[in-house]
Amino acid sequence: MLDNFIKLIIGDLEEKREYKQMMKKVDALPKDYHYAFKKIQKYMYTVGGPGGNMTIFTDMTMFTDLVDLFETSAADGRQVIDVIGSDVDKFCDEFMSAYLTNSLTSREKLNREIMEKFNQEGRS
Numbered sequence: 455m456l457d458n459f460i461k462l463i464i465g466d467l468e469e470k471r472e473y474k475q476m477m478k479k480v481d482a483l484p485k486d487y488h489y490a491f492k493k494i495q496k497y498m499y500t501v502g503g504p505g506g507n508m509t510i511f512t513d514m515t516m517f518t519d520l521v522d523l524f525e526t527s528a529a530d531g532r533q534v535i536d537v538i539g540s541d542v543d544k545f546c547d548e549f550m551s552a553y554l555t556n557s558l559t560s561r562e563k564l565n566r567e568i569m570e571k572f573n574q575e576g577r578s
Contacts, residue, residue: 472514479521486534487524494520494538497546516553 480491495517527537538545 469514472518476514476518476521479525483521483524484528484534487528490534490538490542491520491524494542494546497543498550501543501546516550520549 480488483491498516523537524534527534
């Protein structure tokens with residue numbers, strides 16, 4: 455009971471730890487990458503996912519993957535503009551669309567597997 459109350463008031467502490475760890479990685483990025491990440495993050499939160507879908511923000515995976523992409527690209531000596539291109543909003547929209555598509559695919563796969571399981575058992 456107390457745990458639920460604390461989670462309601464403060465939020466999920468594990469999620470906050472993950473976010474802080476991710477932001478430490480962002481702070482360690484080269485200045486150009488750091489700036490781009492913060493602007494992209496703000497854009498994604500402001501605009502939301504494709505079709506106004508905000509469910510893609512329910513975990514940190516998308517942003518963690520973006521940080522990983524930036525870390526790898528910086529280590530390879532690539533300029534941030536070479537990674538995100540000159541049409542940054544298009545990059546953001548496509549990046550978010552990829553996560554939304556993966557999320558829908560996972561949902562469809564789950565539904566299909568369960569339906570196949572129960573349809574097979576129903577025939578036995």
